[in-house]
Amino acid sequence: MDEIEIGVLVAVGPDGIGDGALEAAAAEAVRLGLGIELLHVVHSLVPVVPERLDADRQVERALTTVGRAALADAEERLRVVVEDRVPVRTQIVFGPVPRTIVEHGNRARSILLEVRDAGPVERLVTRSISSAVAAHAEVPVLVVPPSWTVRVADDLPVTVGLEAAADAAEEIPPALDLARATGRPLVVLHAAWLAEPYQAVAFTSYPRQQWLEDVRQELRTALAELATDVDVTLDVRWARPVEGLVKATQRSSVLVLSRRRAKHPLAAHLGPITRGVLHHAECPVLVVDRAH
Known part of the structure; x- marks a missing residue:
């Protein structure tokens, strides 16, 4: 992985991330003159059992495919916003979602998450993740609401x-x-x-x-x-x-x-x-x- 100093670590969920959150990440990274890392955490609920190793790996590959697609889409849109002013990289990892975001985010200057505009159950999950990350991170955590854009903040x-x-x-x-x-x-x-x-x-x-x-x-x-x-x-x-x-x-x-x-x-x-x-x-x- 490229060795760049990360200003903002952006957590990207399986359903992607909105333009407003990417705009906020770009604005902060450009202000700092540092890079952006787009991170997708795959939290597999399937225990690793030797007798089911092949099946487990198939599940992991399927989950990884979803994550990589979300990261690729986010990276493409983010690069349009940053216009080569700061470096951008992506990473996909396995682990408990809030704890893994915190572990990786503590290496950056800040963490950015988005609360997705979804159904009530999914909103509860994403907000629980946001609260957990904001509570335990050692760096500032920016939580961006759905449908928000930088232009609204003028x-x-x-x-x-x-x-x-x-x-x-x-x-x-x-x-x-x-x-x-x-x-x-x-x-x-x-x-x-x-x-x-x-x-x-x-x-x-x-x-x-x-x-x-x-x-x-x-x-x-x-x-x-x-x-x-x-x-x-x-x-x-x-x-x-x-x-x-x-x-x-x-x-x-x-x-x-x-x-x-x-x-x-x-x-x-x-x-x-x-x-x-x-x-x-x-x-x-x-x-x-x-x-x-």
Whole structure:
């Protein structure tokens, strides 16, 4: 295999990958000046049994044929987009799909996956793969929704979702770097919510609007310390976090969310909010480690 430095590893499923995901991969790879690897992982559910070795190999050859066809189609369309500006290669391997994508993707600068616009069962499978990869990868993971294209993102900002104002110093810098690198403004979004019974208790002596304004001030202070040269807008709203973040994806070029690094290597790093957003976002979602 050609020895090239991979900027973006793109996971290609058996039914292929859309133009929008390939456009996003090309844009990032060209920005980095690095190559793209199109990876197809064949997950054979057939156990290797000596008495059935010939039959198993026939199944593997058939599955590989499907994968190679998907890769060939994706490579042909991707090369039209990159126009020889960065190298492109393909690879097909066997193994558990999420774990294999992570193992190969950790050698690149980032991983890109697409949530396919398919039936409910297939959507559940592809989203489960996306969530697993985003949770365990050591590099940023970009999850692209179906039917999305780079053209839709023209003039739209980078949006970063904050879990809490106190986390601003860790969660804003990766999004700030992306906004600066792509020449886009940045929206810092924090959506807060309490169930109705809690609100009656929490805001008895501390009005909700005052609480929101205090959060805005805390974020202004954090942004001032980051000394940014990017146009930044604060969006602090009273909304259920998943709903607020998903709504923001309707007017963002990309939504940046942070994952926590768990102490146990096999533990999931994505919370329910991030998983929920990945399932319903209308623009690409970039899952990154927090800054340290």
